[in-house]
Amino acid sequence: MGTVTRETTLDSRQEILRTAARLFQEQGYDATSMNDVAAALKLSKGGLYHHFQSKDEILFDLMNHAMDITQERVVNSVRGIADPEERLRTLIRRHIGVVLSERDREITVMLHENHPLRPSLRKQINARKKEYVHFVEALITEVQRARSSKSSVTPRAGAFALLGMINWIYQWYRPGGPLQEEDLARQYAEIFFAGAVQ
Amino acid sequence: MGTVTRETTLDSRQEILRTAARLFQEQGYDATSMNDVAAALKLSKGGLYHHFQSKDEILFDLMNHAMDITQERVVNSVRGIADPEERLRTLIRRHIGVVLSERDREITVMLHENHPLRPSLRKQINARKKEYVHFVEALITEVQRARSSKSSVTPRAGAFALLGMINWIYQWYRPGGPLQEEDLARQYAEIFFAGAVQ
């Protein structure tokens, strides 16, 4: 049936995206050639171009997929939590989980590779990123209100600081190291809620 | 005199480094060709190669210079402050100042371009980065001790969180925007010392 064919095609694209994500993360986008991607998939370059029209398209799809994952696994999954504080704590945990996930390397690629994308495509990704920042910002506003916070930290600066410390993790975190994901999430939440030296 | 000649040469190298830093920051390292760098200096590629042996060497010198700046303008400049808390607050302010400095674009290049450098050179840069992390870590330890802090945040996680939120700034900060450097530094310090929703 046509349906079966479509599914196969989608699977191929997904597998290509996952492999490309791995290579892009390991070597960088520019340093990874389409030949590299094809070879890693045991494909010729021509075969690879049967599935994607350009290197751009792979990166763009990759980043969109990364935003889909963030939307599902972070945003949507905390929407049901009533208490704002608990919602923010869970968001921190989930966001860290996504950044550290071995499976979803698309996220770190999206975090790192800003320049290579054509301006029109980059704008679309940036719009989705901004949407996420605003979500976090609104959540921080809620938490401050619920706590009758007297902090002079604006939700905007707070959101950037929080996302900064989380999104930077990929720069230094090594899975085998002493700092485990759960512990890291707990400490980062504590820093954001009460500071690091209180 | 030899000295004069040497000085001239050094000036040329510095100017090349500054121009290269600007281009690398604007377009990315891989996307910037040696021709681009040469042209921006009104030089031919051959002329450029009279001053540097390779593109690698430029990037390596750039990053080393970035670490020199950090060492001078952040580390050395806070060493004289006796009170640990004030020392850390000043470090935050100075570090943000360096990241946002228009003149020192080397820093954001160093923060962003990790992959392109050959492993042997990259290790040297990473060693200097680690040194800085340890400095911050030790300072956080001191502040916690001085405050008799009961925080369960380890100095190591605290250092990574702090450096993360600061080093991420270049990803979103636009000089013309509403958030000014002084204000940003104050808010980030507050977050780190007391949290964002206290």
Added chain:
DNA sequence: TAGTAGCAACCGACCGGTCGGTCGGTTTTG
């Protein structure tokens, strides 16, 4: 059920262009 039409998947040779880097010779300068 054997045969076949059709099509997605794939190959590999190839293209124009650009890259980092080289080199022999010329200009500038102290």
Added chain:
DNA sequence: CAAAACCGACCGACCGGTCGGTTGCTACTA
């Protein structure tokens, strides 16, 4: 006049991308 600074033509390698042709599976038919 020596040496540093610089030029511009050039090199081999590799880049992203193309294309005509082949393979192999699947759906349909006689």
